[in-house]
Amino acid sequence: MSSPRPQLLAIEQLQHSFGGVRAVDNVSFALHVGEVAALIGPNGAGKSTLFNLIDGQLVPQAGRVLFDGHSLALCSTAERARRGIGRTFQVAQTFATMTALQNVQLALVAAEGGAGWVRDRLWKLHIEAGHSLLGQVGLQKLAQSSAATLAYGDVKRLELALALAARPRLLLMDEPTAGMTPDERFALMHLIVEVARQNTMTVLFTEHSMDVVFGFARRILVLSRGRLIADDAPDAVRADAQVQRLYLGEAT
Numbered sequence: 001m002s003s004p005r006p007q008l009l010a011i012e013q014l015q016h017s018f019g020g021v022r023a024v025d026n027v028s029f030a031l032h033v034g035e036v037a038a039l040i041g042p043n044g045a046g047k048s049t050l051f052n053l054i055d056g057q058l059v060p061q062a063g064r065v066l067f068d069g070h071s072l073a074l075c076s077t078a079e080r081a082r083r084g085i086g087r088t089f090q091v092a093q094t095f096a097t098m099t100a101l102q103n104v105q106l107a108l109v110a111a112e113g114g115a116g117w118v119r120d121r122l123w124k125l126h127i128e129a130g131h132s133l134l135g136q137v138g139l140q141k142l143a144q145s146s147a148a149t150l151a152y153g154d155v156k157r158l159e160l161a162l163a164l165a166a167r168p169r170l171l172l173m174d175e176p177t178a179g180m181t182p183d184e185r186f187a188l189m190h191l192i193v194e195v196a197r198q199n200t201m202t203v204l205f206t207e208h209s210m211d212v213v214f215g216f217a218r219r220i221l222v223l224s225r226g227r228l229i230a231d232d233a234p235d236a237v238r239a240d241a242q243v244q245r246l247y248l249g250e251a252t
């Protein structure tokens with residue numbers, strides 16, 4: 001019998017409001033090592049805000065985020081990245097004027113830290129590692145293309161490669177397949193699940209396509225107006241009357 005995986009992330013009674021809007025309202029849950037879970041909910045439910053609280057872009061007004069059992073309250077975004085929290089964004093963030101390969105090289109150099117001449121040396125060393133990462137996300141043929149010229153689906157793949165450069169243990173992906181065709185969505189999610197399996201990486205992703213959510217997540221967390229209204233296996237979430245009423249009835 002396999003032993004249960006250890007807990008990696010614990011969210012405890014997290015709260016954050018913008019003016020009178022409770023974007024994240026008393027949310028608690030934990031993620032275990034290697035889990036691939038989806039965070040779903042209507043527009044404005046608080047999904048991106050929750051990610052911002054986990055990766056340190058926002059400071060919670062109450063509650064705690066624990067990673068590996070340690071509170072992240074005093075950790076900057078950079079320190080959280082060093083500890084193993086990676087992130088991709090709802091609107092993909094890459095350096096448009098650089099090639100795909102240069103983008104990945106930069107992410108690899110940044111992940112290793114160091115300064116001055118160390119960075120110059122790392123830059124050259126990382127050509128091979130950069131090609132390897134681009135290969136992992138299916139962009140090897142576009143290594144020398146400027147990021148500005150990539151199709152949106154390829155930009156999302158590049159953003160995934162940038163996040164993987166830091167070898168995250170937890171990857172938060174905010175709408176990783178937005179703007180992609182159905183085929184591209186499934187290919188990217190297959191890739192993410194496979195990378196997670198190979199690296200024992202935990203993934204929490206937001207997504208509006210229910211095909212993707214129910215096809216790839218083993219566990220689904222549902223937010224509505226900042227509150228976590230369900231956290232269960234896909235079949236149980238699909239059958240949940242409150243989730244049906246507040247979200248699945250209207251989701252595309």
Ligand SMILES: Nc1ncnc2c1ncn2[C@@H]1O[C@H](COP(=O)(O)OP(=O)(O)OP(=O)(O)O)[C@@H](O)[C@H]1O
Nearest residue numbers: 018021023041042043044045046047048049050090
């Ligand atoms: N910087 C901000 N300033 C003011 N209000 C904000 C800010 N960011 C988010 N909000 C509000 O907080 C609530 C949650 O927003 P959030 O972006 O987290 O939702 P979401 O679930 O990611 O939505 P979507 O599916 O559209 O991406 C919304 O009411 C939103 O208008």
Ligand SMILES: [Mg+2]
Nearest residue numbers: 047048049090
């Ligand atoms: Mg969002």
